[in-house]
Amino acid sequence: xxxGLTLVWGSLNLLNLAHGAIYVVGGYVGYTFxxxxxxxxxxxxxxxxxxxxxxxxxxxxxxxxxxxxxxGWDNASWxxxxxxxxxxxxxxxxxxxxxxxxxxAAIRGNFVLGxxxxxxxxxxxxxxxxxxxxxxxxxxxxxxxxxAIRAVSQQRDAAQLMGIPVAMVFLTVMGVxxxxxxxxxxxxxxxxxxxxxxxxxxxxxxxxVTIFGGLGSVKGTIVAAYIIGLVEAFVQTFLGAxxxxxxxxxVIIVVLLVRPQGLYGTPELQRL
Numbered sequence: 001x002x003x004g005l006t007l008v009w010g011s012l013n014l015l016n017l018a019h020g021a022i023y024v025v026g027g028y029v030g031y032t033f034x035x036x037x038x039x040x041x042x043x044x045x046x047x048x049x050x051x052x053x054x055x056x057x058x059x060x061x062x063x064x065x066x067x068x069x070x071x072g073w074d075n076a077s078w079x080x081x082x083x084x085x086x087x088x089x090x091x092x093x094x095x096x097x098x099x100x101x102x103x104x105a106a107i108r109g110n111f112v113l114g115x116x117x118x119x120x121x122x123x124x125x126x127x128x129x130x131x132x133x134x135x136x137x138x139x140x141x142x143x144x145x146x147x148a149i150r151a152v153s154q155q156r157d158a159a160q161l162m163g164i165p166v167a168m169v170f171l172t173v174m175g176v177x178x179x180x181x182x183x184x185x186x187x188x189x190x191x192x193x194x195x196x197x198x199x200x201x202x203x204x205x206x207x208x209v210t211i212f213g214g215l216g217s218v219k220g221t222i223v224a225a226y227i228i229g230l231v232e233a234f235v236q237t238f239l240g241a242x243x244x245x246x247x248x249x250x251v252i253i254v255v256l257l258v259r260p261q262g263l264y265g266t267p268e269l270q271r272l
Contacts, residue, residue: 001184001206002221003136004177010153010216011173012068017061019181020203021085024092024196026052026182027189031103036071043108045186051177052182059084059248060174068170079139085199093196103189125187131220132180140218153216201245205232208248212255213263220264 001019026048033044063080067073105121112118118127139144152169160166184202192198209228213220222244228248235247255262 001203002209002225003133003218004180005206005210006213006216006218006221007149007153007173008177010209010218011149011156012064012170014064014081015075016059016081016174016177017078017203018081018088019177019206020199021088021092022052022055022178022181023086023185023199023202024095024194025055026185027194027198028092028096028101028102028185029182030186030189031101031194034104035101041091045106045183048182048186052185053179055088055182056116056174056178057171059178062169064170064174065167089196091198095125096196099187099197101194103194105190106187119191121190125191128183132183135216136176145169149173154206204245205248208252210263211252214261217262217264220262224263 001023005016005019008014027053029048030041030044033039033047034041061080063084064077067076067080070076105119107120107124110117110119138146140150148159148164148169149172151162152166153166156166159169185199188202191199192202205228210221210225212228213222213224228251231251232244232248235244239247
């Protein structure tokens with residue numbers, strides 16, 4: 001989720017606050033396919049990727065494109081994505097109801113190593129995340145579309161002057177970002193919880209990771225995700241789960257005071 005937010009910010013300078021709602025949509029699509037249709041988890045996760053990706057493309061075409069480049073569009077786009085997220089949450093609530101859905105694990109069971117219990121589902125989530133990050137890194141560094149995304153994120157005007165189709169890059173980034181969020185929702189719904197508001201906490205943590213790593217920096221986001229994850233695990237173990245979010249907010253406040261651009265972000269220079 002955090003990498004998806006970073007890609008969108010780096011390319012469009014847009015903070016997509018509908019990301020949490022797309023996470024929820026991905027979770028419910030996976031649930032519908034696994035429980036309602038009885039298909040295996042691979043097809044269910046694939047459906048979550050496709051539906052969420054298309055939803056991101058639709059969000060871009062219907063909501064973002066009409067506002068692009070207009071005065072104050074950046075602030076207006078944040079408000080618009082909040083509205084889209086609220087609308088998606090309301091649709092999910094009407095279709096599935098307010099109750100918590102029992103999302104089955106893709107791989108059931110666990111094994112014990114010393115005093116630690118490892119759930120196979122959690123190992124699957126970690127494995128898929130690592131594979132996706134490797135594939136995404138290869139896509140951004142080796143493919144023409146990936147190089148175009150990097151060029152636009154570094155200097156949009158120069159990229160456009162060199163003939164890069166900026167509009168197509170925006171569309172690709174929104175689709176990939178939403179697909180990642182939908183897959184996260186499908187995978188994590190069996191580990192965490194699945195209801196119409198389940199995307200709030202993952203969205204919040206993704207924002208913390210993105211700010212900590214540096215807005216627009218994929219490398220910073222990945223490093224920050226591991227740091228934040230370790231901090232959260234230590235806090236939950238030694239202080240309790242109720243202290244998790246307060247400590248993460250404290251970390252972000254300190255980072256913004258000491259290094260406002262994040263770990264790997266670059267400060268923007270403006271001529272006044």
